[in-house]
Amino acid sequence: MILSKKIKEAVDRLASLPGIGPRQAIRLAFFLSRSGREFSGHLSEAIRSLGETKVCESCFFIHENNSSSENFCEICSDTSRLGNIIALVEKETDLLSLEKTGKFKGRYLVLGDLKKNGVLGNEERRRIEIFKNRVKNSSSGKLEEIILALSPTSFGDFNASMLEKELSGLAKKITRLGRGIPTGGEIEFADEETLSHALENRS
Amino acid sequence: MILSKKIKEAVDRLASLPGIGPRQAIRLAFFLSRSGREFSGHLSEAIRSLGETKVCESCFFIHENNSSSENFCEICSDTSRLGNIIALVEKETDLLSLEKTGKFKGRYLVLGDLKKNGVLGNEERRRIEIFKNRVKNSSSGKLEEIILALSPTSFGDFNASMLEKELSGLAKKITRLGRGIPTGGEIEFADEETLSHALENRS
Numbered sequence: 001m002i003l004s005k006k007i008k009e010a011v012d013r014l015a016s017l018p019g020i021g022p023r024q025a026i027r028l029a030f031f032l033s034r035s036g037r038e039f040s041g042h043l044s045e046a047i048r049s050l051g052e053t054k055v056c057e058s059c060f061f062i063h064e065n066n067s068s069s070e071n072f073c074e075i076c077s078d079t080s081r082l083g084n085i086i087a088l089v090e091k092e093t094d095l096l097s098l099e100k101t102g103k104f105k106g107r108y109l110v111l112g113d114l115k116k117n118g119v120l121g122n123e124e125r126r127r128i129e130i131f132k133n134r135v136k137n138s139s140s141g142k143l144e145e146i147i148l149a150l151s152p153t154s155f156g157d158f159n160a161s162m163l164e165k166e167l168s169g170l171a172k173k174i175t176r177l178g179r180g181i182p183t184g185g186e187i188e189f190a191d192e193e194t195l196s197h198a199l200e201n202r203s
Numbered sequence: 204m205i206l207s208k209k210i211k212e213a214v215d216r217l218a219s220l221p222g223i224g225p226r227q228a229i230r231l232a233f234f235l236s237r238s239g240r241e242f243s244g245h246l247s248e249a250i251r252s253l254g255e256t257k258v259c260e261s262c263f264f265i266h267e268n269n270s271s272s273e274n275f276c277e278i279c280s281d282t283s284r285l286g287n288i289i290a291l292v293e294k295e296t297d298l299l300s301l302e303k304t305g306k307f308k309g310r311y312l313v314l315g316d317l318k319k320n321g322v323l324g325n326e327e328r329r330r331i332e333i334f335k336n337r338v339k340n341s342s343s344g345k346l347e348e349i350i351l352a353l354s355p356t357s358f359g360d361f362n363a364s365m366l367e368k369e370l371s372g373l374a375k376k377i378t379r380l381g382r383g384i385p386t387g388g389e390i391e392f393a394d395e396e397t398l399s400h401a402l403e404n405r406s
Contacts, residue, residue, distance in 0.1 A: 002277050002302060004267040006256055010249040017246075018234055023296075024222055029253060030295040031221055033265040037254035043220075044254075046213040048247035050232060051240035053209055062236040064207040074205050092233040093226075099205060 007033065058134070060110040060127055062092055075099075075107055082106045084144040086131075086171075088163065090114055094149060106145075114150070114159045120166075128166060135170050143171035152179055210236065261337070263313040263330055265295055278302075278310055285309045287347040289334075289374075291366065293317055297352060309350075317353070317362045323369075331369060338373050346374035355382055 003011070007029050015025035032040045053062050056073035063073035075081055085106030089095050095108050109131050112124050120128060135143055148163055150156035164174050179197035181190050190198070206214070210232050218228035235243045256265050259276035266276035278284055288309030292298050298311050312334050315327050323331060338346055351366055353359040367377050382400035384393050393401070 002266075003299070004256060004265070006249070006252045006267055007265065010253050013246045013249040017231055019227055019230065026296055026299070027222065027294075028220055030265060032250060032253040033256045034258075035254075040250050040254035043216045044247045044251035046209070046216040047235060047243050047250065049209045050213050050235040051238075051243035051247075053207060053236045055237075062207070062210065062233060063205075064209055091230075093229055096206070096229070 059108045060112075061095055061108060080105075082144075084140070085147070086143055086145070087147040087149045088167075089149045090151075098149060106147075114155075116155050118158050118162045120162075132167075132170060142169075144173075146171040146174045148174060148176045150176070152177070262311045263315075264298055264311060283308075285347075287343070288350070289346055289348070290350040290352045291370075292352045293354075301352060309348075317358075319358050321361050321365045323365075335370075335373060345372075347376075349374040349377045351377060351379045353379070355380070 007026075010029045010032070011022070011025045014020055014028050015022045020028070032043070053064050054071055055061070056063055056065075056076055057071045058076040059073060061073045061075065065072065065074050065077060082105050086109050087095075087098060087104060087106060088109045088111055089098065090111055090113055092110055095110060098104050098108075109127070111127055112121070114124065115121055135141070146167055148160045150160050150163075160176055167174060178201050179194065180201050181187065181194060181198045187195070210229075213232045213235070214225070214228045217223055217231050218225045223231070235246070256267050257274055258264070259266055259268075259279055260274045261279040262276060264276045264278065268275065268277050268280060285308050289312050290298075290301060290307060290309055291312045291314055292301065293314055293316055295313055298313060301307050301311075312330070314330055315324070317327065318324055338344070349370055351363045353363050353366075363379055370377060381404050382397065383404050384390065384397060384401050390398070
């Protein structure tokens with residue numbers, strides 16, 4: 001094959017990223033080769049410095065908050081946020097989406113991608129245990145509320161019921177995000193389950 | 204916004220790559236943050252070294268052939284390849300696809316992505332001029348054949364006829380890749396134009 005060693009190496013590395021297939025990896029590698037030293041240098045540096053971000057010891061969100069002596073993210077360091085209401089999310093991007101609403105004043109627990117078999121992986125298990133111990137050792141020993149902010153898909157529902165058992169007793173109530181017709185959605189095209197929830201949750 | 208500076212920077216850089224949107228860029232940045240120093244370090248290094256690849260002075264393919272004193276790629280340095288049959292391709296990946304057939308013994312001209320308005324951009328114009336001059340200054344002054352290996356889309360056809368005029372006189376014949384039913388394709392589902400070509404090119 002006439003692909004040079006550097007290109008091959010880059011294609012392999014790029015193709016190992018989620019959502020990037022071998023074809024796109026080849027296209028990206030040639031694009032970067034064509035774009036020259038400065039462009040690829042900037043991207044390279046930006047990616048390298050991602051390796052230096054930190055994981056919050058409390059909620060496991062990725063951050064680079066250097067102001068606190070401990071390894072807490074900005075949200076967990078923010079004393080105006082309610083520590084007794086926790087939204088459990090799978091991904092960092094889910095946390096960002098909830099933050100964008102500006103309506104949530106509690107804190108988070110980023111659990112990591114949940115498997116589809118309803119069993120927690122090692123890292124998710126570790127995070128849950130740390131979270132449980134923290135709650136149990138807190139002054140009240142119990143949270144006000146845990147919001148299981150998982151997507152309302154069948155896997156999300158499945159994992160939510162598993163997590164509800166896992167976390168029972170840790171909070172006065174365990175809730176999920178409300179279901180209904182999304183803003184801009186039309187009743188005509190809403191499925192029966194969505195409409196049933198919309199009827200139940202009417203306000 | 205609670206995105207850290209490093210993540211923001213990486214998201215911007217990743218989103219500037221072709222085929223990667225802002226959402227995927229955020230997902231990739233978090234994935235890389237989670238993957239740790241070693242993973243992002245390897246990817247970073249692979250991308251940085253892409254900036255050090257070279258462009259062949261003859262066919263403009265990207266390479267890192269260090270054996271020749273001049274900046275020629277492996278194909279252009281290979282004296283067993285026919286220098287008087289040139290396949291003109293848009294992208295490096297098109298060259299790779301043709302090479303994979305193992306059937307082409309000529310050389311290439313990588314022109315770069317052609318615009319949809321039938322006008323050559325600056326870089327493509329420069330490459331065409333260098334190519335023309337090289338052919339004119341060669342001993343024979345004329346090539347045996349130029350294959351316009353552009354995809355048979357309507358834009359490809361349009362650009363091919365533009366290039367045919369541009370390159371006329373440079374080669375004894377200017378051809379395009381054969382059209383017909385692709386291997387594995389069914390006659391029933393072939394469009395009329397494809398079938399017409401298949402009838403004409405029957406063998």
